[in-house]
Amino acid sequence: MPVPVRAILVHMVTSPLDDAARATTAGDAVAVVDTRGIITGWSEGARLLTGHPAEEVTGRPAADLVDGDAVTAWRALRDTGAAVVPVRRRDGRRADLALRACPLAGADGQAQAYVVTASPDERARMLGELAFQQASMSMSVFDTGQRYLRMNEAGCRVMGRPEAEFLHRHFPDTVENAEHSRGFLHHLQLVVDTGEPLRYESWTRSPSGRRMHAWNSEMWPVRDASGELIGTALAAFDSSEQHWARQRLAMLNEAAESIGTKLDVVHTARELAELVVPRLADFASVDLLDSVLQGEEPAVGVVGADVVLRRAAHHSLTPGVPEAAIDLGAEDVYPPESPPARALATGAPVLTRTGEADLDTWLARHEARTAVLTDAERPEFSLMAVPLIARGTTLGVAVFVRNLTPEAPDAFDRDDVSLAQELASRAAVCVDNARRYTRERTTALALQRSLLPQAVTGQAAVECASRYLPALSQAGVGGDWFxxxxxxxxxxxxxVGDVVGHGIHASVTMGRLRTAVWTLADVDLPPDELLTHLDDLVGHLAGDDNQAAGEFGATCLYAVYDPVSRRCTVAAAGHPPPVVLLPDGTVEVVAMAAGPMLGVGGLPFEARELELPEGSVLALYTDGLIEARDFDVDAGTDALRVALAAPAESLEGICDSVLKSLLPDSPADDVALLIARTRALDADQVAVWDVPADPAMVATARQHATDQLTSWGLDEAAFVTELVVSELVTNAIRYGGAPIQLRLIRDRALICEVSDASSTSPHMRRARTYDEGGRGLLLVAQLTQRWGTRPSGTGKTIWAEQALPVT
Structure with missing residues (x-):
């Protein structure tokens, strides 16, 4: 049926609408074509659809807009009322449009013109609208000035108000003035300025709720048919779950790097507490069994009984940790119904919150915790107690607390429990590693200290002071000794010596070498020969333990000082040389060959002899002292020389000054330091006689000894001394040969020495009843405190020592 002309003309537009009107009428494209095929009317919708403005097409043949056979297209459209017509857009592109034609009747009822429309399919339009409104994500449309044009139902739920309250309002007027709101507005403007889509991620609380959410917003420009930007659309996806999943993964990755950085139980517990606050909890505490802190095997009590734990660490979002009811290092007793005790008993996490009976009962019975809650401004909280289990053994429990407020009402959930378990598992392994290290270190340190000299007694040649400092690094106790x-x-x-390696093995090796040095020293070997025998021993030890010599190596410095001659003989096996502080204040490094390390085998050791004035100070040390501050050897030695030259009241003061000057707070290697000040015997304390190899001279030797004892006021020792001199001189004349020398030394003991040219060492034997000889050394051994023999440059020396008479 023809439509009156006046009825259709009211829908024609020849002037642009505002932005809101454009958006709402963009789907209605209408044109009026008279019977001659001339366009007489052109709507705004038609312009938006084709890009042609009304002033360019009005009065022109409609055939000019058809891309193809216009006559056939017009005939099909006029005869059937609908057809798909190819149309040329203003930008030259082709568009196949589904057109409908309705004739306009004149006064005589004849068609005077045709109304041609290109309206979208109503069903498609309805589906699009439904999809927009029913979308699960928040969707909105803004004009180029960031004023609302549309908002779907999900967006209304997020914003907490109906769409009508937002239409044509500026975005900043509908939200709080916060950083995230300004960021959102800035990105909306960027889309308008650049004409490019973008993504914006934010972490904020929606206006309709209390909880924080992660939002992932897609923003894109909206253009009309001509390509002009007329607005901005967005779709906001609540990615909180994905956000928290990323946060949990990031926290686990960080835990792998930040927990267990040191082999220290308390430090590891502190790292766990500091990691989870504030990202997972507002307060965290770590309580461990006392045996774990001592490095011992964990000892858990009877299930269902009270549990005693010691606070290893706690951390809070609030400065001062006001939530802590017990102090660091203090013990606390947890009854069976408390969450920590339940977690220990079951080996599973316990999730609870205020208002639940078990938690409230436990808190009410604990005076300190009750006082904390009474003073707190936020008494409502959620709590997790997670056991620390490593290698099937329970070590303690971690407690996480989250305050519940109107602004943050979310209690711990199962995802939080899962994350806490992962973190606790990681921390438990690190705590157990630290516990095992503590046990081994304590054992090795106790062993090493038991093997080191507890007191330096039994000699008067030097005055000594010493220090031993075990390494504080994770490498463990080393094998240094003095x-x-x-x-x-x-x-x-x-x-002074240093065994390669650290730990109990190094300490045991050090003990074996120290015993060997004592044994070889008792034989009275010269320093270079002693190191040769020690080198052979290290090689044998390496073979017994199926190790290469290099893996069983050690360095050693051996020095012998004689207070009578004031000479010191030194030999080294791969060890730093000693440093000497002379009485005049001069500090010198002893120039000597370093020699090969013990265990290399087959290489000689060289001895250096030097004369030391009385009062000289010798410093013997391990390499940990001069390499402690990343010094090279020369720089470290120079620093040691400077430290030795500094004024000090005593040898103990010198030790302290040297360590303070050269060592950092946490030395990475063991350090052994031995400081010795030399003494010298006066000439009147030593008497020496050359004895001819004539048996008749034995009596003369006895007389010399008796006279000397009288001059020293030691007449009470004359009888034993005469007997010792007689036996030793007789043996020297009979079996040794010239040159023969008798020497008496008066110091802390009375020493009698007889030297001869023979290198054969005597030995005691059991004489038969009727033997005339063979009893001399037995008598010497019975009448003196100790006796022995040592090699000399021309033969040997037999010596005997007896206590001075009590005066």
Missing amino acids: DVIPLSGTRVALV
Whole structure:
């Protein structure tokens, strides 16, 4: 049926609408074509659809807009009322449009013109509208000035108000003035300015709720048919679950790097507490069994009984940790119904919150916790107690607390429990590693200290002070040692050594080498020969333990000081040389060959002899001292020389000054330091006689000894001394040969020495009843405190030592 002309003309537009009107009428494209095929009317919708404005097409043949056979298209459209017509857009592109034609009747009822429309399919339009309104994500449309044009139902739920309250309002007027709101507005403007879509992620609380959400917003420009940007659309997806999943993964990754950085139980517990606050909890505490803190195997009590735990660490979002009811290092008793005790008993996490009976009962019975809750401004909280289990053994429990407020009402959920379990599992393994390290270190340190000299006694040749500092690094206790060994003839041996490696194995090896040095020193071997025998021993030890010599190596410095001659003989096996502080204040490094390390085998050791004035100070040390501050050897040695030259009241003061100057707070290697100040015997304390190899001279030798004892006021020792001199001189004349020398030394003991040219060492034997000889050394051994023999440059020396008479 023809439509009156006046009825259709009211829908024609020849002037642009505002932005809101454009958006709402963009689907209605209408044109009026007269019977001659001339366009006489053109709607705004038609312009938006084709890009042609009304002033360019009005009065022109409609055929000019057809891309193809216009006559056939017009005939089909006029005869059937609907047809798909190819149309050329203003930008030159082709568009196949489904057109409908309705004739306009004149006064005579004849068609005077045709109304041609290109309206979208109503069903498609309805589906699009339904999809927009029913979308599960928040969707909105803004004009180019960031004023609302549309908002779907999900967006209304997020914003907490109906769409009508937002239409044509500026976005900043509908939200709080916060950083995230300004960021959102900035990105809306960027879409308008650049004409490019973008993505914006934010972490904020929606106006309709209390909880924080992660929003992932897609923003894109909206253009009309001509390509002009007329607005901005967005779809906001609540990605909180994905956000929390990423946060949990990030926290687990961080835990792998930040928990267990040191082999220290308390430090590891502190790392766990500091990691979870504030990202997972507002307060966290770590309580461990006392045996774990001591490095012992965990000892859990009877299930269902009270549990005693010691606070290892706690951390809070609030400065001062006001939530802590017990102090660090303090013990607390947890009854069976408390969440920590239940977690320990079951080996599973316990999730609870205020208002639940077990938690409230436990808190009410604990005075300190009740006082904390009474003083707190936020008494409502959610709590997780997670056991620390490593290798099937329970070590303690971690407690996480989250305050519940109107702004943050979310209690811990199962995802939080799962995350806490992962973190606790990681921390438990690190705590157990630290516990095992603590146990091994304590054992090795106790073993090593038991093997080191507890006191330097039994000699008067030097005054000594020493220090041993175990390494504080994760490598463990090393094999450094020192020793002061009394030798015959008032001499003394000074020893410093360092075993390769750390731990109990190094300590045991150090003990074996120290025992070997004592044994070899008792034989009274020169320093270079002693190191040769020690080198052979290290090689044998390496073979017994199926290790290469290099893996069983050690360094050693052995020095022998004689207070009579004031000479010191030094030999080294791969060890730093000693440093000498002379009485005039001069500090010198002893120039000597370093020698090969013990265990290399087949290489000689060289001895260096030097004369030391009385009062000289010798510093023997391990390499941990001069390499502690990343010094090279020369720089470290120079620093040691400076430290030794500094004024000090005593040898103990020198030790402290050296360590303070050269060591950092946490040395990475063991350090052994031995400081010795030399003494010298006065000439009147030593008497020496050359004895001809004539048996008749034995009586003369006895007389010399008796006279000397009288001059020293030691007449009470004359009888034993005469007997010892007689036996030793007789043996020297009979079996040794010239040159023969008798020497008496008066120091802390009375020492009698007889030297001869033979290198054969005597030995005691059991004489038969009717033997005329063979009893001399037995008598010497019975009448003196100790006796022995040592090699000398021309033969040997037999010595005997007896206590001075009590005056």
